[in-house]
Amino acid sequence: MPERELLGVLALTWQAAVMLGIGGLLIYLGIAKAVEPVLLVPIGTGIILANMPLGGLTDAGGLLAVLRAAGIDTELFPLLIFIGVGAMIDFGSLLERPYTVFLGAAAQFGIFGAFFLAYFLGDGALHLFDFSFKDAVSIGIIGSADGPTSIYVATILGSKYAASIVVAAYSYMALVPIIQPPIMRALTTETERRLVMPARAPNVSPRTRVLFPIVTIVVVGLMAPKATPLIGTLMFGNLMRESGVLERLSQAAQNELANIVTILLGLTVGGMMAAQDFLRPETIVIYVMGVVAFAVGTAAGVIFGKVMYVASGKRINPLIGAAGISAFPMCARVVQKVGLEANPHNHLLMHAAGANTAGQIASVVAGGAVLALVPFFA
Amino acid sequence: MLNATWFVLAGMAIVFGTLSLLILAMIALNRWLRPEPGAKARTTRAGHA
Numbered sequence: 001m002p003e004r005e006l007l008g009v010l011a012l013t014w015q016a017a018v019m020l021g022i023g024g025l026l027i028y029l030g031i032a033k034a035v036e037p038v039l040l041v042p043i044g045t046g047i048i049l050a051n052m053p054l055g056g057l058t059d060a061g062g063l064l065a066v067l068r069a070a071g072i073d074t075e076l077f078p079l080l081i082f083i084g085v086g087a088m089i090d091f092g093s094l095l096e097r098p099y100t101v102f103l104g105a106a107a108q109f110g111i112f113g114a115f116f117l118a119y120f121l122g123d124g125a126l127h128l129f130d131f132s133f134k135d136a137v138s139i140g141i142i143g144s145a146d147g148p149t150s151i152y153v154a155t156i157l158g159s160k161y162a163a164s165i166v167v168a169a170y171s172y173m174a175l176v177p178i179i180q181p182p183i184m185r186a187l188t189t190e191t192e193r194r195l196v197m198p199a200r201a202p203n204v205s206p207r208t209r210v211l212f213p214i215v216t217i218v219v220v221g222l223m224a225p226k227a228t229p230l231i232g233t234l235m236f237g238n239l240m241r242e243s244g245v246l247e248r249l250s251q252a253a254q255n256e257l258a259n260i261v262t263i264l265l266g267l268t269v270g271g272m273m274a275a276q277d278f279l280r281p282e283t284i285v286i287y288v289m290g291v292v293a294f295a296v297g298t299a300a301g302v303i304f305g306k307v308m309y310v311a312s313g314k315r316i317n318p319l320i321g322a323a324g325i326s327a328f329p330m331c332a333r334v335v336q337k338v339g340l341e342a343n344p345h346n347h348l349l350m351h352a353a354g355a356n357t358a359g360q361i362a363s364v365v366a367g368g369a370v371l372a373l374v375p376f377f378a
Numbered sequence: 379m380l381n382a383t384w385f386v387l388a389g390m391a392i393v394f395g396t397l398s399l400l401i402l403a404m405i406a407l408n409r410w411l412r413p414e415p416g417a418k419a420r421t422t423r424a425g426h427a
Contacts, residue, residue, distance in 0.1 A: 098404040105390075105397045112386040119382045133382075205413040215403045223396035362397055369392035370385075377385040 011053035015275035022278075023047030023270065036174040039147075042263055043167065046270020057271065064271030067264055072272070075155055077265045078148035079233045084258025085148070086237025087250045089328065089360065091212055093353035095204045099308070100320070100351070104358030106304035107324030108144070108366040110297020114289050115140025115370075121285070129282050133378040135159045137370050139286055142169045143293030144363035145176070145327040151269075152230060153367045157374060163272035164283045168290040170269070176330045177337075179291065180298050184322050184338050187302045192309060193342035195317040197351050209242040220365055227368020234364060297325040301355070323352035326359035 026044030030037035049057045050064055057064040071077035094100060118139040122131025131139065138159035141150050150169035154162040172179065185193075213235035220231040240250040305321025319339050323331040335352035 095404055095408065098401045098408070101397045101401045101404070102394075105393050108393050109390065112389055116382055116386055120379065124379050124382055136382075203413060204408065205411045207411045208407045211407055211411070212404070215407065216400060219399050219403055220396055223399060224392055358397070361400070362393060365396045366389065366393050369389045369396075372392070373385055373388050377381045377388075 008053040008055070013053075013275065015279050016051045016053055018279060019051035019273065019275045020048055022273075023051070026270075036170065038262055039170050039266055040174070042266025043170070043270040046267040047273045048270075049267070050271040050274055058274060064268060067268040068271060071261075071264060072151065072155055072268055075152050075229070077261055077268065078151045079229055080257060080261045081148045081265060082230055082233040083237040084253045084261065085360075086213070086234040086239075087241045087253035088258070089234075089238060089241075089357055090353075091238065091357050092202065092204055092209065093350050094357045095208060095212060096200055096202065097351065097354040099316075100324075100354035101358045101362070102308070103301050103304055103321045103324040103355040104326070104360070104362035105324070106321065107297045107301035107326075107355075107359055108362050109300035110143030110145075110293045110295070110325060111140045111363075111366050111370070112143075113140075113296035113300075114143045114293035117292055118285075118289050129285055131282070134374060135161055137374055137378075138162065138165050139289045140293060141165070141367060141370065142172065142286075142290040143297045143325070144366060145169070145173060145294060145297065145325040145331075146360065146363040146367075147173065149230060149363050149367040151265075153371060156371060160277075161282060161286055163269065163277055164286045166269050167273065168287050171287075172290045172294050173327045173330065176294070176325075176327045177334050179294050180322050180331065180334050181338050183295055183298045184302055184319055184335075187299060188306070188318050190342060192306070192318050193339065194346065195309070195314065196343065196346050197315070197317050197320075197348060199347070199350065206242070206244065210239070210244075213239040213242065216361065220361070220368070224365050224368035224372060226371035227364050230364040230367060231361070234360070294325065298322050301325065301359075317346070317348055317351070320348055320352045320355050323355040324359045324362070326356065326363040328356045328360055329353065331359070332356040 023044045026040045029035040030040035056062050115136050118131050119136035121128050134157040138154040138157050141153045147170050154165045217235045221228040237253050240246040301321035301324035305318030308316040309318045319335050323335045332352035336349040339346040339348040
């Protein structure tokens with residue numbers, strides 16, 4: 001046995017050392033700064049475990065390799081997470097305000113805008129980076145602001161940048177309160193931001209709440225069949241929540257299932273960040289593309305909100321368009337905060353929650369759409 | 379880049395088309411299954427994703 005394989009420190013490369021530092025940084029951000037600790041602590045730990053010399057966790061049969069094969073390569077983890085997410089989401093705000101669906105749709109332009117830019121920089125025109133059509137689509141999906149959908153699409157498309165894409169997607173969700181407000185302020189006037197949208201008394205029947213997830217599966221499944229696994233699991237979770245007879249299962253989906261899969265998913269995603277895959281110029285570009293995706297999605301949502309502001313006779317505050325990207329419920333909270341800055345009596349939270357939950361559905365539809373379209377265009 | 383342009387247009391068309399049908403479905407559900415007069419609407423806890 002070579003002596004390099006006796007002690008890990010003898011096999012430590014500078015690349016692995018950098019990755020250990022990145023893993024430590026994520027753990028620090030999660031614990032000391034409380035930045036998405038549920039995600040960053042498992043991911044950071046996974047990075048450290050994967051890059052520990054001679055640890056063997058990513059070798060065939062190693063823990064992280066087994067988890068990746070079982071949960072990521074099969075797309076199992078993102079789908080299980082979606083059952084929990086569906087059980088957590090209250091679609092009541094959306095059902096009260098069906099028009100907010102279009103804000104969720106408009107915000108998906110972030111996916112396609114980032115795709116277009118990535119493809120332009122890659123194989124599409126400039127050839128500055130090794131971005132194929134499928135890589136560009138996978139990078140664009142960061143704009144869905146939806147971790148499970150990002151994992152699902154990047155894995156199915158077989159992007160070589162899947163690990164970077166997933167980490168970028170989760171990182172930017174934590175940065176929504178920093179990325180969105182300047183864009184929202186830049187694209188709206190003080191008068192628009194001050195617009196008060198009156199609160200509504202809940203007027204959705206329990207039967208509507210129960211039927212909505214089933215109808216959504218049918219509509220989305222028929223129009224964007226590749227989205228069926230994602231929308232199916234999301235709405236199954238929501239059906240358990242709204243059925244009124246599955247409280248125990250709903251709680252299990254929201255807590256035990258979501259927590260266990262989050263632990264496994266975080267570790268596995270971190271475990272995908274081996275130094276040789278992560279430390280390359282494309283990773284930095286993917287992170288920049290992630291900002292572009294979130295910014296374009298936010299801008300598209302706000303601009304569509306402005307269209308609705310005019311079309312509705314100035315009754316819809318365009319700020320709620322920013323909640324169309326699906327980072328739930330952070331975006332809705334950001335809208336509430338920016339609205340309150342302009343007018344202390346302006347409570348936009350429930351209106352923004354409608355757009356935010358619409359964005360969750362829209363991001364899944366967009367994921368299904370790109371999966372269906374790639375074979376025709378790539 | 380032409381194929382990328384068509385890809386973007388087709389993708390957004392599917393997103394808007396699907397969600398347009400969904401909005402119609404929601405309007406129909408809200409119209410046909412209105413809460414009965416006097417019934418207290420059920421509210422549920424806000425979610426986290």
